[in-house]
Amino acid sequence: MTTVETGSIVHADAARDARALDPVAALEEVAPIGRDDLRGGWSRHLLDDADLKMREWFFQTALRLGLGVESDRNANQWAVWSPEGATGPAVGTGSHLDSVPGGGPLDGPLGVVSSLAAVSRLIAEGHRPTRPIRVANFAEEEGARFGVPCLGSQLLCGELTAERVGALTDNSGTTAREVLSEAGFDPDAIGADPKCLADLAMYVELHVEQGRQLEPLGAPVGLATGILAHGRWRLTINGRGDHAGATELDSRHDPMLVAAATIQAARARALLADPSTKARATVGKLQVVPGGSNAIASEVRLWLDARAEHDADVRALVDGILTDARKAARGEGCEIELSEESFSTRVTFDSGLTDRLHEAIAPRAGIVPRIPTGAGHDAGILAAYIPTAMLFVRNPDGVSHSPHEGASDDDIRAGVDALTDALRALTAETS
Amino acid sequence: MTTVETGSIVHADAARDARALDPVAALEEVAPIGRDDLRGGWSRHLLDDADLKMREWFFQTALRLGLGVESDRNANQWAVWSPEGATGPAVGTGSHLDSVPGGGPLDGPLGVVSSLAAVSRLIAEGHRPTRPIRVANFAEEEGARFGVPCLGSQLLCGELTAERVGALTDNSGTTAREVLSEAGFDPDAIGADPKCLADLAMYVELHVEQGRQLEPLGAPVGLATGILAHGRWRLTINGRGDHAGATELDSRHDPMLVAAATIQAARARALLADPSTKARATVGKLQVVPGGSNAIASEVRLWLDARAEHDADVRALVDGILTDARKAARGEGCEIELSEESFSTRVTFDSGLTDRLHEAIAPRAGIVPRIPTGAGHDAGILAAYIPTAMLFVRNPDGVSHSPHEGASDDDIRAGVDALTDALRALTAETS
Numbered sequence: 120m121t122t123v124e125t126g127s128i129v130h131a132d133a134a135r136d137a138r139a140l141d142p143v144a145a146l147e148e149v150a151p152i153g154r155d156d157l158r159g160g161w162s163r164h165l166l167d168d169a170d171l172k173m174r175e176w177f178f179q180t181a182l183r184l185g186l187g188v189e190s191d192r193n194a195n196q197w198a199v200w201s202p203e204g205a206t207g208p209a210v211g212t213g214s215h216l217d218s219v220p221g222g223g224p225l226d227g228p229l230g231v232v233s234s235l236a237a238v239s240r241l242i243a244e245g246h247r248p249t250r251p252i253r254v255a256n257f258a259e260e261e262g263a264r265f266g267v268p269c270l271g272s273q274l275l276c277g278e279l280t281a282e283r284v285g286a287l288t289d290n291s292g293t294t295a296r297e298v299l300s301e302a303g304f305d306p307d308a309i310g311a312d313p314k315c316l317a318d319l320a321m322y323v324e325l326h327v328e329q330g331r332q333l334e335p336l337g338a339p340v341g342l343a344t345g346i347l348a349h350g351r352w353r354l355t356i357n358g359r360g361d362h363a364g365a366t367e368l369d370s371r372h373d374p375m376l377v378a379a380a381t382i383q384a385a386r387a388r389a390l391l392a393d394p395s396t397k398a399r400a401t402v403g404k405l406q407v408v409p410g411g412s413n414a415i416a417s418e419v420r421l422w423l424d425a426r427a428e429h430d431a432d433v434r435a436l437v438d439g440i441l442t443d444a445r446k447a448a449r450g451e452g453c454e455i456e457l458s459e460e461s462f463s464t465r466v467t468f469d470s471g472l473t474d475r476l477h478e479a480i481a482p483r484a485g486i487v488p489r490i491p492t493g494a495g496h497d498a499g500i501l502a503a504y505i506p507t508a509m510l511f512v513r514n515p516d517g518v519s520h521s522p523h524e525g526a527s528d529d530d531i532r533a534g535v536d537a538l539t540d541a542l543r544a545l546t547a548e549t550s
Numbered sequence: 551m552t553t554v555e556t557g558s559i560v561h562a563d564a565a566r567d568a569r570a571l572d573p574v575a576a577l578e579e580v581a582p583i584g585r586d587d588l589r590g591g592w593s594r595h596l597l598d599d600a601d602l603k604m605r606e607w608f609f610q611t612a613l614r615l616g617l618g619v620e621s622d623r624n625a626n627q628w629a630v631w632s633p634e635g636a637t638g639p640a641v642g643t644g645s646h647l648d649s650v651p652g653g654g655p656l657d658g659p660l661g662v663v664s665s666l667a668a669v670s671r672l673i674a675e676g677h678r679p680t681r682p683i684r685v686a687n688f689a690e691e692e693g694a695r696f697g698v699p700c701l702g703s704q705l706l707c708g709e710l711t712a713e714r715v716g717a718l719t720d721n722s723g724t725t726a727r728e729v730l731s732e733a734g735f736d737p738d739a740i741g742a743d744p745k746c747l748a749d750l751a752m753y754v755e756l757h758v759e760q761g762r763q764l765e766p767l768g769a770p771v772g773l774a775t776g777i778l779a780h781g782r783w784r785l786t787i788n789g790r791g792d793h794a795g796a797t798e799l800d801s802r803h804d805p806m807l808v809a810a811a812t813i814q815a816a817r818a819r820a821l822l823a824d825p826s827t828k829a830r831a832t833v834g835k836l837q838v839v840p841g842g843s844n845a846i847a848s849e850v851r852l853w854l855d856a857r858a859e860h861d862a863d864v865r866a867l868v869d870g871i872l873t874d875a876r877k878a879a880r881g882e883g884c885e886i887e888l889s890e891e892s893f894s895t896r897v898t899f900d901s902g903l904t905d906r907l908h909e910a911i912a913p914r915a916g917i918v919p920r921i922p923t924g925a926g927h928d929a930g931i932l933a934a935y936i937p938t939a940m941l942f943v944r945n946p947d948g949v950s951h952s953p954h955e956g957a958s959d960d961d962i963r964a965g966v967d968a969l970t971d972a973l974r975a976l977t978a979e980t981s
Contacts, residue, residue, distance in 0.1 A: 157723075158840040159848075221791070221840030221848075263842055292588075329796030349795055351843055360652070360952030363832035363855040364780055364924035365760030368820055370948070375833050376817055379810035386807055389799055401794035402806050404843040405836065409589040409652030411694055412782055412835040412853035412891075413926075414951035417590075417652075422843035424794040460843075493795035495844075517801070520845035521791030 140184060140239040142535050143528045145232045146224060149176055149216075158221030160522030164264035164289075165217060166194070166302045173216040177231065177256050184239045186254070191315050192308045193274040194258035194299065200238050201251035208320035210545045211505075212237070212538065213255030215271075215497065219263050223524025225327040229512065229531065231256050233325045237539040241546075248546035250320060257497040264289045264298075266422075266460050268351070272497035276504055277311025284309060321472055321506040321545070324498035325538050327526050331517025332490045339533040340480065341488045342473050343509035346499040347397055348433045349426035350462035354381060354444065358453040360409060360417030372452040374419040378405060380447030381440065385423060388439040396432040399493060400425040400440060422460075426493050430464050466499040469506035476508050479544035480537040487537075494519070510537055571615060571670040573966050574959045576663045577655060580607055580647075589652025591953030595695035595720075596648060597625070597733045604647040608662065608687050615670045617685070622746045623739045624705040625689035625730065631669050632682035639751035641679075641976045642936075643668070643969065644686030646702075646928065650694050654955025656758035660943065660962065662687050664756045668970040672977075679977035681751060688928040695720045695729075697853075697891050699782070703928035707935055708742025715740060752903055752937040752976065755929035756969050758957050762948025763921045770964040771911065772919045773904050774940035777930040778828055779864045780857035781893035785812060785875065789884040791840060791848030803883040805850040809836060811878030812871065816854060819870040827863040830924060831856040831871060853891075857924050861895050897930040900937035907939050910975035911968040918968075925950070941968055 153169025155162040163169040174196060181188045181198035188198050199209070214230020234254040241248070258271030265287040273279045285296035285306045296306040333341050358374035385400035392398035401424045408418040423440065427433045441457065448455045473489070481487050490511065501507045512526050512534035526534075584600025586593040594600040605627060612619045612629035621627050632640070645661020665685040672679065689702030696718040704710045716727035716737045727737040764772050789805035816831035823829035832855045839849040854871060858864045872888065879886045904920070912918050921942065932938045943957050943965035957965075 155840075160840070162840075219840060219842035219845045221842070222845070261842070261844065266843070268844065329793045330798070331801075347795065359949070360954065361948075362760045362925055362950040362952075363834055364778065364830065364857045364926065365950055366830070366924075366948070367761070368817070368830055370762075373817075373832070375813050375836070379813035382806050382810035383814075386799070386804075399795065399797070399799055401804070401844075401846055403794055403838065403845045403847050404841050405806070405838050407834065407836050409586075409591070409593075409650065409952075410835050411650035411652070411692070411951060412697070413692070413699065413832075413855050414650050414653070414834045415832055416834050417952060424844050426795045493797075494793055495795065517792075517797070518790070519793040519796055520840075520842060521793075521848060523791065 139243045140180070140236040142232045142236040142531050145180070145236065146228060149173060149228060150224060152176070153218065155221050160221040160223055161218045162220045162222070163216065163218045165259040165270070166298050167264070170217055174256065177216065180235060184235060185242065186238065191275065192312055193271050194304055195271040195275060196256040198235065198254040199251060200242070200248070202248065205248045205251045207250055209251035209253040209318055210542060211253045211255060211319040211322040212324065212542060213257070214324055214326060215257045215260035217259055217261050217263065219261045219520045221522065222520055223522055225524055225526055226519055227260060229327045229526070229534070230325045233535045233538050236535045237542050240535070240539045241543060246543055250546050252542060252546060253319065260497055262461070265295050268461055268495050269497050269500045272500040274309050275312050275315055276500055278500065281307055281310045316504060319505055322498060322501045323476065323508050323510065323541060324496055325510040325512065325534055326496060327519065327524060328511040328514040329492060329494045329519040331514065333488060333511065333513040334515050336486065336488050338486045338488050339513050339530045340484050340537045341490050341511045342476060343468050343511060344489050344491045345468055346466040346495060347426040347428060347491065347493045348430045348463065348465040349424070349495055350433055350437070351460040352423045352437060353458045353460055354421050354423060355456040356419045356448065356453050358417060358451065361415040363413045363415055366415060371415060373415050374453050375407065375416050376451050377444060377447045377453050377455070378419040378421050381421060381423070381444040384440045384443035388436055388443070392427065392432065392436055396427045396429070397493065398427040398432060398436050400436055428465065463495050463499060466502050468502060468508050472506040472508045475544065476510065476541045479540045483540055484533065484537050510534065510541070570674045571611070571667040573663045573667040573962050576611070576667065577659060580604060580659060581655060583607070584649065586652045591652040591654055592649045593651050593653070594647065594649045596690040596701070597729050601648055605687065608647065611666060615666060616673065617669065622706065623743055624702050625735055626702040626706060627687040629666065629685040630682060631673070631679070633679065636679045636682045638681055639749055640682035640684040641973060642684045642686060642750040642753035643755065643973060644688070645755050645757060646688045646691035648690055648692050648694065650692045650951045652953065653951055654953055656955055656957060657950055658691060660758045660957070660965070661756045664966045664969050667966045668973050671966070671970045672974060677974055681977045683973060683977060684750065691928055693892070696726050699892060699926055700928050700931045703931040705740050706743050706746055707931055709931065712738055712741045747935060750936055753929060753932045754907065754939050754941065754972060755927055756941040756943065756965055757927060758950065758955060759942040759945040760923060760925045760950040762945065764919060764942065764944040765946050767917065767919050769917045769919050770944050770961045771915050771968045772921050772942045773907060774899050774942060775920050775922045776899055777897040777926060778857040778859060778922065778924045779861045779894065779896040780855070780926055781864055781868070782891040783854045783868060784889045784891055785852050785854060786887040787850045787879065787884050789848060789882065792846040794844045794846055797846060802846060804846050805884050806838065806847050807882050808875060808878045808884050808886070809850040809852050812852060812875040815871045815874035819867055819874070823858065823863065823867055827858045827860070828924065829858040829863055829867050831867055859896065894926050894930060897933045899933055899939050903937040903939045906975065907941065907972045910971045914971055915964065915968050941965065941972070
């Protein structure tokens with residue numbers, strides 16, 4: 120599979136297509152890939168059929184634009200523009216091509232497509248960059264297959280080990296080790312990649328807005344201030360499976376009742392928190408074992424997503440929810456096992472880089488608000504290592520992680536304008 | 551597939567194995583079929599691989615015992631003992647070989663195995679029955695694949711139409727019509743089968759006890775008085791899918807909150823009911839769409855199982871739960887669609903037949919308590935058409951619809967003793 124030849128860069132002989140890539144047309148090209156008939160929207164998960172097709176599209180499109188392409192050891196893809204005169208570490212840009220189950224068309228792909236489009240514009244206008252530009256497609260940003268978000272960028276930065284990631288299993292019980300091996304990666308070679316990180320001087324990620332802050336301000340694009348602290352916990356609630364008809368109410372140990380109390384506690388504790396902490400907590404994934412309509416469940420697994428302004432706010436929120444959940448479990452004679460699947464500390468993006476982006480973008484974009492976000496991103500992982508910033512494209516309804524997520528064609532093109540202006544400015548300097 | 555040749559009875563040339571079938575050994579024979587590694591226990595659903603293997607086992611075992619075997623139009627199997635001198639409608643016995651997802655080893659198979667064992671004992675002892683004996687393996691008793699319990703017996707009795715059943719879909723979206731066709735049944739020919747029903751003079755089903763009433767009484771077997779009224783409802787709760795991190799609490803329409811309120815209402819309303827109504831309500835199956843840990847759900851489907859002494863008690867219970875669920879939905883800005891998947895009216899078994907069984911069984915079994923049950927059975931469907939009774943075998947922990955369901959080998963053999971005594975008595979008479 121051409122898309123996963125790690126290490127060696129594949130170079131196109133020359134720019135085969137000098138015309139700039141249109142982002143709206145490119146999004147239409149990938150729209151048939153990974154449609155989810157069951158949930159609606161798109162499901163593209165790490166190295167599944169849909170993800171492999173997206174990777175092949177990335178590979179072919181980069182080649183067509185005259186870029187080099189490589190996969191790193193952690194299943195991240197990179198399209199590289201490094202013409203004569205470009206030296207030193209690159210300006211990184213890009214996003215991811217995977218999705219949540221039944222996700223929207225833009226979360227991920229908009230950033231990758233816009234990055235390729237911006238580079239193609241710079242090529243077409245004859246720009247001579249002083250630094251290379253590297254466009255990333257980060258692996259498993261959503262964590263939908265193996266439960267750990269930003270898997271590719273966390274591995275790259277050494278925040279996860281090969282040992283831990285290799286042992287992760289998907290819903291069918293297949294390990295990440297097996298999936299990586301199957302796709303041609305060496306599961307023992309994943310993890311910290313200082314060389315790849317050193318190739319990046321900075322990173323700018325464009326993403327569709329999640330939430331609805333730009334619309335009321337009349338702005339097609341915005342810049343991120345930071346990312347709320349956030350984490351993901353798995354609760355396994357063990358009760359006693361039994362017959363729904365034959366079991367008296369007072370002999371039940373039904374984990375569904377504990378799950379219900381936990382779902383309500385997540386909302387109640389987030390509402391109780393100081394509004395300035397922007398606390399929010401959600402249960403969006405829940406599995407019932409055995410799951411028969413006439414069987415009292417023996418076990419319920421649920422995933423708690425909690426976010427707030429600062430790390431301590433998240434910890435306090437989760438502690439409160441768990442207190443309520445454990446109280447419900449005691450009342451029902453059930454046990455709770457807790458596992459922290461991820462924790463991402465509060466991210467503040469680089470203010471110097473963000474100021475430079477603002478200066479480059481504002482002449483064409485007009486008002487460029489600065490907004491925080493509750494969503495995690497690979498940019499949030501990289502921010503601990505290199506100067507990092509994010510650009511958001513207006514989402515008129517604010518809906519995301521849903522097929523109803525959207526942005527107008529005009530705004531998508533305004534996003535590419537802004538990213539082009541940003542990359543031009545960042546590669547016109549030698550600092 | 552030999553097991554599904556409908557209509558024509560396959561006759562063994564002669565009793566190939568005159569030794570009686572040992573029920574414990576027979577249960578060990580089928581134990582490897584349909585193990586569920588994911589949930590634990592067994593998953594055997596209508597005409598899936600495991601169910602087809604169980605059917606083949608039934609077919610071969612009946613032939614080995616010298617019985618005829620046929621499948622009726624509704625995918626129910628019948629093993630028939632009709633030696634010379636046996637005339638008129640048969641004494642029916644049997645149970646089912648399908649299971650709930652991750653169910654136990656006895657719910658269903660114990661009744662089928664015990665029936666075949668009892669008939670083999672009567673053959674071995676040289677009993678000359680005045681009536682044929684027909685051993686049933688009823689299709690899809692648990693309703694685990696298509697959501698409608700007692701599918702085979704309800705079709706046989708004309709309580710479901712070919713049109714309605716054909717359109718039912720399983721979790722993968724496959725219709726019952728397709729599944730039946732694939733297995734060699736004519737999906738247009740399913741439904742009321744008066745000829746098959748007229749072949750039965752009465753029906754006696756042996757089943758592992760569900761609940762724990764026999765253990766405190768020191769009785770290995772018991773007789774059923776009746777079955778609680780019960781039904782199954784599917785609630786589809788529609789909200790708005792969105793990002794778990796980026797969506798403010800006050801812009802959420804999260805159907806999980808409504809599901810949580812419904813689960814709690816099921817328990818609370820059942821506890822509120824008059825204890826004499828034996829009201830119980832359970833949510834044991836729940837599906838989240840899209841089911842991503844960082845996505846607010848767009849839709850939750852949950853199944854409500856409700857039971858009580860009388861039909862009106864069940865209706866009142868469900869009305870109360872729905873009132874609470876709808877109130878929660880209004881508060882969250884969600885919509886609920888309701889579908890009644892089944893409703894089974896209160897069953898009282900035939901007291902004359904039950905008295906005859908008691909008389910036949912008591913000399914060997916000792917104390918034979920009469921107990922009600924909260925679980926539905928094919929016997930409950932047939933009870934509206936022919937005299938019907940049920941025998942229960944002691945379940946020391948009372949657990950059922952779970953891999954932990956059990957009965958001692960001694961009690962299993964005591965159950966076969968009782969059923970043998972019952973069938974001998976019922977086929978020694980001419981009335």
